[in-house]
Amino acid sequence: MTSAPPAPLILPAPYGACPFTPPSAYTEAAGQAVVTRSALPDGSPCWLVTGYQEVRSVLSDARFSADARTPGFPFLSPGQRELATARPSFLRMDDPEHARLRRMVTKDFLVRRVEELRPGIQRIIDERLDAMLAGGQPADLVADFALPIPSLVICLMLGVPYADHDRFQSLSRTLLDNTASHDEVTSAHSELTTFLERLAARRIREPGDDILSRLAARPDLTPQQVASLGFLLLVTGHESTANMTAISVCALLREPEQTARLRADPALVPGAVEELLRYLTIIHLGLARAAKEDIEVGGVTIAAGEGVICMLSTANREAALFGEDADTLDLGRDARRHLAFGFGVHQCLGQTLARVELQLILTTLLRRVPTLRLAVPQAQLSYATRNIVYGLRELPVTW
Secondary structure, three states, X not given: OOOOOOOOEEOOOOOOOOOOOOOHHHHHHHHHOOEEEEEOOOOOEEEEEOOHHHHHHHHOOOOEEOOOOOOOOOOOOHHHHHHHHHOOOHHHOOOOHHHHHHHHHHHHHOHHHHHHHHHHHHHHHHHHHHHHHHOOOOEEHHHHHHOHHHHHHHHHHHOOOHHHHHHHHXXXXXXXXXXXXXXXXXXXXXXXXXXXXXXXXXXXXXXXXXXXXXXXXXXXXXXXXXXXXXXHHHHHHHHHHHHHHHHHHHHHHOOHHHHHHHHHOHHHHHHHHHHHHHHHOOOOOOEEEEEOOXXXXXXXXXXXXXXXXXXXXXXXXXXXXXXXOOOOOOOOOOOOOOOOOOOHHHOOOOHHHHHHHHHHHHHHHHHHOOOOEEOOOHXXXXXXXXXXXXXXXXXXXXX
């Protein structure tokens, strides 16, 4: 007699008690097999890849497509299907088109260029912190500090008026909400794209020293392609860093002894940022791919036309690489091999900018607000568990 195959793991799995820990279903799957038979909310099958080496293998293999139009590409909601397929950005394209479009904006995110931005980023951080401290206690670290900083930075780089930030932030939240309906995502996508197309047209008439002006002046890009590139940079450029900022501060406030070490020695902050990126891994829902041909991964054959979700959070907790205590936060850990920014040709374009922003933000907060603490019990905090980018809805703090 042969035993029946195990029931597929239903995605996304529910969270447990600790908001910083991947759902137990994912960690249990990782403990049993690095590739697990799973099912999407609509019942269609896919594979969950949880092992570190296996995740790297999938994300660096051109036989796995990042193009959302590829047969079998996995989606966790109809809204996300609409967002990924309506007008795909280079994030949802394969080479050579992915590489062609990505190269157009790569230089704006190189280490040298980002280092030149440090003084300006520091000025924005100080100004926002001044405003938060002057606004009285308690303050919402998300709305008053974590969200405005990367929004201001990416608006400055793109040439988007910050006066429009309330609207594009609201649209971004809808677009990144995994439970948003097809109609809600379609409407938000259309409004934000139209806004960027009009802005690009204005930049042709009134060019500036910004990314959108340079893209709009290219004869090899249509207005729709310019808007698509701007769309990706605008949405990802502020949401991910804002969420990472708030949840990092929350995690540090739970570790007063480790935080005191950082305050005493700011030189430890860059390494601490890498550990926070590893430990928190805010892309909690993983990265999706579809097999273009039969491929063996982790001893399992993934057939052409089958979807795969690479779980970065479990890969970043692998004991063989990060130690037996990988489920804990250790700001002294060497976490540089983490996969929080993905891996392969599609890894996060803005990772250098995100690192610099996080380093400056944490250094400034530790230095200027040494008495920062939560204004409510940890249990009362509300997490954005349904979002593509994990984070906090608000973070009430006092000092």
